[in-house]
Amino acid sequence: MADWQEQTYYQILEVTKEAGEHEVHEAYLRAKATYSTESPALYTMFTPTEAQQLNRLIEEAYAVLGNQRLRSAYNEKLKSETPANSGETRVSINLRKPSGDIASEEGLGRTKFGTYKISSAMEDEINAQTVWDGSFLKKVRQYKEIPVESIAETTRIGLSYLVAMERNDFTAIPAPVFVRGFLVQLCKILNLDERRVTKSYLDLYKNALGKK
Amino acid sequence: MAQENEITARKSDLFSGPMSIIAVGGGKGGIGKSLISSSLAISIAQLGYSVLLVDLDLGGANLHTCIGGPIPELGLFDFLSGRVDSLLAVATPTHFQRLSLISGSNDSLNIANLNPGTQERIVDELKKFPAQYLILDLGAGSNNSILDFFLMADRKIVALTPEPTSVENAYRFIKSAFYRSLKSIEGQLQIQDLIDVAMDQKNNLGIRTPADLIKYIKKSNPLSGQRLERAVQEFNIDILVNQIRTRADVDLGNSVASVCSKYFGIESNYVGYLDHDNAVWQALRKRRPVITEYPYSRLVAQFLNIAKNLVHRQAKKAVI
Numbered sequence: 001m002a003d004w005q006e007q008t009y010y011q012i013l014e015v016t017k018e019a020g021e022h023e024v025h026e027a028y029l030r031a032k033a034t035y036s037t038e039s040p041a042l043y044t045m046f047t048p049t050e051a052q053q054l055n056r057l058i059e060e061a062y063a064v065l066g067n068q069r070l071r072s073a074y075n076e077k078l079k080s081e082t083p084a085n086s087g088e089t090r091v092s093i094n095l096r097k098p099s100g101d102i103a104s105e106e107g108l109g110r111t112k113f114g115t116y117k118i119s120s121a122m123e124d125e126i127n128a129q130t131v132w133d134g135s136f137l138k139k140v141r142q143y144k145e146i147p148v149e150s151i152a153e154t155t156r157i158g159l160s161y162l163v164a165m166e167r168n169d170f171t172a173i174p175a176p177v178f179v180r181g182f183l184v185q186l187c188k189i190l191n192l193d194e195r196r197v198t199k200s201y202l203d204l205y206k207n208a209l210g211k212k
Numbered sequence: 213m214a215q216e217n218e219i220t221a222r223k224s225d226l227f228s229g230p231m232s233i234i235a236v237g238g239g240k241g242g243i244g245k246s247l248i249s250s251s252l253a254i255s256i257a258q259l260g261y262s263v264l265l266v267d268l269d270l271g272g273a274n275l276h277t278c279i280g281g282p283i284p285e286l287g288l289f290d291f292l293s294g295r296v297d298s299l300l301a302v303a304t305p306t307h308f309q310r311l312s313l314i315s316g317s318n319d320s321l322n323i324a325n326l327n328p329g330t331q332e333r334i335v336d337e338l339k340k341f342p343a344q345y346l347i348l349d350l351g352a353g354s355n356n357s358i359l360d361f362f363l364m365a366d367r368k369i370v371a372l373t374p375e376p377t378s379v380e381n382a383y384r385f386i387k388s389a390f391y392r393s394l395k396s397i398e399g400q401l402q403i404q405d406l407i408d409v410a411m412d413q414k415n416n417l418g419i420r421t422p423a424d425l426i427k428y429i430k431k432s433n434p435l436s437g438q439r440l441e442r443a444v445q446e447f448n449i450d451i452l453v454n455q456i457r458t459r460a461d462v463d464l465g466n467s468v469a470s471v472c473s474k475y476f477g478i479e480s481n482y483v484g485y486l487d488h489d490n491a492v493w494q495a496l497r498k499r500r501p502v503i504t505e506y507p508y509s510r511l512v513a514q515f516l517n518i519a520k521n522l523v524h525r526q527a528k529k530a531v532i
Contacts (some may be wrong), residue, residue: 004474014470034467041467044380045475054474196517 004054006076009061017075021066028062067114109144112154113187116145126192130202138166140190155185160185170208179205229339230264230346233255234363234522236452239385241352243373244454245269247350247492247502248276251512254503256345257311264303264343266314268334268361269351270326273316279306287315290433291337292330292402298432311345326357332431345523354388356451363393367522369450369483372468375414379468388447390422390476397443403436422476448479452518455488484518487511 010017013027030041034041035054042051060169064070108115127137141148148166161182164172173179180198187194236249246269253265267275267288276283284304290296303312315372326334338346348365350358362368368389371384391411395404409415417420419425426444430437449472453465472480487510495505503512 003421003427003477014473018324030463033463034470040374040376040379041464043376043469044383051243211468212478 004057009074012061012067015065023067024062024065027067027118028058031058033099038080070115111144111146111191112149113146116143119143130200133204134166134168134199134201135200137186137190137197140192141166144190146189151186151189155189157181157182157185169202170205173205176202176205176209214225224307230341231261231344232367232368232522233338233346233348233365234367235348235350236369236371237350237358237385237389238369238371238378239352239354239381240372242388243371243378244486244492245352245371246275246278246349247496248369248371248452248454248486249347250275250501251310251503251515252519252522253345253347254359254501255310256347256523257308258516259519259523261523262342263311263345263346263347264312264314264341265306266338266349267316268348268358270316270333270357272351275313275349276315276317277499278308278496278501279308279311279313280504281307282319284313284315287317288334291312292334299334299341303341314480330362330418331357335360337363352386356392359389359392362389363396367450368448369452370527371452371454373455374453374457374464379464382468383472386472390478394422394425394440394443394448398436398440403433403440404458426477444476444478447476448481450483451479452520453485456485456487461485483521484514484517486514499516 005057010019013031014025015023015027020025032055033039035046035051035058037048037051037150039051046054055146064074107118126140141151148162149159151157153160161173165179165182180202183198184194186192187197234252236245236252238245240263241355250265265275265279267273268311269275269287273287284305284517286296286302288302290300291302296302299314303314305312312371328450338348348361350361370386372378388411391407395407398404398407405426406417406419406429409417410419410422417428419428422444425438427439429440451465451469451472453461453468456462456464462485467483487512489502489509491506491509491511492502495502498505502509503515506512
């Protein structure tokens with residue numbers, strides 16, 4: 001095993017190359033807990049600055065391994081550099097740099113959950129949009145490649161509510177005051193202007209209520 | 213290389229010595245080393261292997277009390293003083309089948325300071341002892357003879373409890389053991405001096421971690437650097453967390469194992485955890501082992517699990 005500063009992303013997270021998505025995720029959570037600055041396990045072993053470095057590496061590793069596309073690109077890189085020296089311990093720091101750049105490569109946008117390909121047509125459409133109904137929110141979400149389940153998990157909004165909101169099924173969602181809160185959270189994740197979106201969506205919702 | 217062959221030869225020939233030596237250490241006192249070693253010994257014996265439990269907590273021996281039963285008439289000291297000429301003769305059977313004990317009781321009051329010669333004699337005799345498993349209970353602290361006994365083991369268990377003091381001492385213990393094993397491998401005086409320098413945390417060569425040390429040695433002496441690197445790969449430890457009270461305490465073991473792997477660049481393995489349980493001191497007051505006093509407690513199940521973990525890596529034999 002090599003010095004941690006020279007470890008591969010797999011070694012940083014302590015997973016095998018064959019580890020599944022959930023294993024990577026669990027390993028990431030475990031590593032975060034271990035190397036958080038107040039972790040009792042670090043005491044007298046790593047200095048706070050080293051812990052910070054480790055934390056950055058862990059985040060970086062998860063950003064790559066947690067994303068299918070980046071992960072396979074990284075695997076290719078590992079494969080192309082290892083044959084020269086047999087041990088996988090030799091994969092050096094300059095490996096990590098180029099793959100780190102993949103994440104910030106041009107043409108890729110970042111969300112809390114991963115990356116997506118930026119399409120200028122779609123960006124223009126988002127900027128020009130005035131009527132924010134459920135189906136358009138869904139379109140934006142799919143464009144940013146965020147699964148609705150992930151949103152439900154992080155925001156703690158019920159999955160059925162999210163689905164109903166996207167379907168404009170106003171009979172199945174709670175009172176407007178709650179929906180406003182949901183929308184604000186959704187906007188944060190999708191990186192949208194919350195004022196525009198909430199006003200537009202709630203207008204639609206209230207109109208639908210009034211008609212009944 | 214010669215050393216490696218010696219080890220495999222020893223393992224293959226059952227009668228010339230134990231299959232596996234398990235040492236329980238951990239730096240701090242009062243974290244349950246004696247409880248762990250005695251209970252593991254009983255558990256492994258119950259799994260059907262012959263086990264010798266050795267009290268190497270010199271100057272603080274009390275394993276005979278953890279096992280229960282009378283104080284043995286003969287102990288390690290009788291061997292050391294020359295009254296008895298083999299360890300086999302001082303090993304007394306216990307009331308557990310297949311388990312015998314070398315007690316450290318009735319020792320001379322200055323036994324805690326072993327001279328290197330006697331220590332070597334003990335190590336040699338232990339390596340020849342006809343039992344399948346050897347379990348060494350070590351004392352607190354990290355003086356050289358404790359470290360040497362720890363390093364002679366195939367499975368090096370570091371016990372700790374989820375308290376900062378214990379975690380700190382466990383790390384200190386691992387660090388000391390680690391550097392001592394490097395020293396014993398590399399005979400060259402120059403390298404030995406470097407290791408001494410590295411052990412001083414405030415050295416001015418900028419060597420702070422084992423990785424730094426190996427890098428430094430590799431630069432000045434590539435051959436020793438390689439040898440040390442190989443030695444580091446062979447050095448591994450097992451983490452055992454005792455007295456857990458919460459779920460977070462369970463995860464501490466994973467964290468400590470991970471920190472050790474990253475810091476030293478060594479293999480470390482989380483061998484298991486044990487509940488905090490009042491049954492332990494209730495049993496101890498009756499001077500009986502917790503395993504027989506509370507056979508259906510969670511704690512005892514955990515001991516059995518750890519015992520199976522330790523045994524199964526060596527012998528792939530079905531145990532129910």
